[in-house]
Amino acid sequence: MLDEKTIRVIKSTVPVLEEHGETITTRFYEKLFENHPELLNIFNQVNQKKGRQQAALANSVYAAAVHIDQLENILPVVKQIGHKHRSLGVLPEHYPIVGKYLLEAMKEVLEDQATEEILTAWEKAYGVIATAFIDVEQEMYKNAEEQPGGWSGFRNFIVADKVKESELITSFYLKAEDGLPIASFSPGQYVSITINIEGEKYSHIRQYSLSDAPGKDYYRISVKREQENDKPDGKISNHLHQKVQPGDILPLSAPAGDFILTKDNSKPVVLISGGVGITPLMSMLNTIVEQQPEREVLFIHATHNGKYHAMQTEVQQLSATNSQVQSYFCYTTPTDQDRTDQRFDKEGYLNPDLLVSLIPFTEAEYYFCGPVSFMRTIKEGLEAANVPAEHIHYEFFGPAMQL
Template identity: 40%
Template sequence: MNSNQKKLVKSTVPVLQTNGTDLTKHFYSRMFKHHPELKNLFNMSNQASGKQQHALAGAVLAYAEHIENPEVLINVLKSIGNKHVSLNISPEQYDIVGHHLISSIKEVLGEAASDDLIEAWTEAYNELAQIMISIEAELYQSNLKKEGGWKGWRTFIISEITEESSEVKSFYLKPKDQASIADYLPGQYLSVKLFIPALGHEQARQYSLSSAFNPEYYRISVKKESNGNVPEGVVSNMLHHKKTGDEIWVSAPSGVFHAGVESNQPLVLISGGIGITPLLSMLETNKKRLQENTTVWLHSCRNEKVHAFKDNVDRLNQDSEWLTTHVFYETLSQNGNDSVKEGRINLAELRDEVLIDDAKYYICGPEVFIKVQYDSLIKLGVAQEDILYEEFGPQLLHFN
């Protein structure tokens, strides 16, 4: 891109700030009309809720704002690239997206979309596409080079199902071909794909690996989401109706949210609800690899019935001098529990516990939960680079 084209792209920032979601809604509607097969790749629940359109609008805006130096977005692009690889996105699909995105800019901006502006955005998109294709090619090759690694979708059999709470089940997945499976970093996820009869197409979802690596199986733990209106919760509901012996498609482990398995830094793990899953993998890995880094875990959920893995963590807590846990329920049972606090996590009240020299802080949970905990850590003086977070679904949070 030349400097004039970059200026033209940047000139669209005010329009994207006010009308970005209108553009992305038009784009998705246009693309799905011409390429309905892409509904197999996109999360149609996030389409129905508007989250995906909002997330894409934010991404397009961020790219326009940083068009002179897109490298500042590299961590976000790597996160998106990991998700694309887990969905087996191909370079050819970038051509389809680019065609409909540029066409949507023309149609939404109307007379304001001059030939020069369209040419500038075409160049901008092509450069971004090449960055993403390069990132993803590297990740695909990395997966293939791993022992037990693979590209695309592989058939796994559900070998065991366990109930972890009133709304969470764990699924133990073994490869149908009985070949080896790839190792992963604690905190990473799998993509799982199912055909959804009610929708008439496939849907894929990402689920955190919830245990330390075991060469015999993968374990994911899935919360059954509300299913009042299709497609909300459609995949989690279908998974909860699966039985041992059933087959599902699985992609190789992926994701940028993970703890370093060789690091000896203290860990502060902060989870809300089903956000417990990637942090449990970190905790089990810490124990399994005998690092036993000083670890403080704070977990918050609605009540005892929905508290997944309570007994697992209690056992670790009893046997491990390196681990301290704090559990919060919004509502305590009538019997009470001396080890559980009523209410929500307040990091300011626990500053002596959580402020540890050289610690890394990992947060996972709902969007609002992450924002509250992140802001609290910043106010307590924790450096931004020491705070990592995982937001399930489209990435809507961006802390600069």
């Protein structure tokens, strides 16, 4: 517990963190990697280059300052980040390193504003927050290892099959190399994969949503290939698409994530995806069909056109053979062939008015995933339709942001 003086000092830094938070976290990561380059094996450099990791950390530090007297309010965020940390292999010994360079960055950026009193207070606060993360993550490590079919660290999986789903998305079917059972997971969760590229000093870790229902003898991930190799995130996606073939080995950590389908009620479900955001929602759709045959589900997907529409046949087959499933597709730039084949239901963007008009249920659970601008539109539409916040669920690919 923190004393009243420390809490008061931390709260006094809220305006400063609001103004300088990202400058502090940017400098923090620079100092961290300068002094501990081995951590480049854990941290996603794409998110660093895009500034998303810096922004996410700044938001977390700011939230910690605002809620320092009621840290239980940020426990959901701690658990969300904890899932990612466990999946990546973040360990208790990493936290003192992070604390050291975060305080140094704060002192460097804020200069005279970073008084001894403020730095001492933040050192105490960081110790309490780090302990909360460590405790949550240690429990996650234990659960991941001790569950049936579970394991610790990374486990080798063989690429059993590779299936092109669209112009940009390819699915990889992954089976455990040791032939032993694999852990189940909650629909919506992801796995981390370690990629080593010849000639590169550091390994790369990427997190990909599981795109099929649990209970199989394989995991399926469906990866979008960035069209340019020189894009920050193009290197790994192109490597998977071009270099990784059936028979190759990919090390995986056990499934993780808190964006999960609620299965303890029978409310109808609306699954809304844009582009590659379809992947976790396919896991949810398949799970509902297999495990909750009486639960109604509406599957809405938006993409450019038929060339980029992944898993359309799979969704259409589920709709055709299961009366509980309805599907609706929006294409922003349909081709003439798309029109001839009647591959889509609506030309244009999935705007809030259209979204609301499609929903046949008076009450439902809503799950959505896709580009940030797409998710912002969906969230605004659902809120305008007075959907309760507790029925709205969404997932970011990468560090959490704000809609």
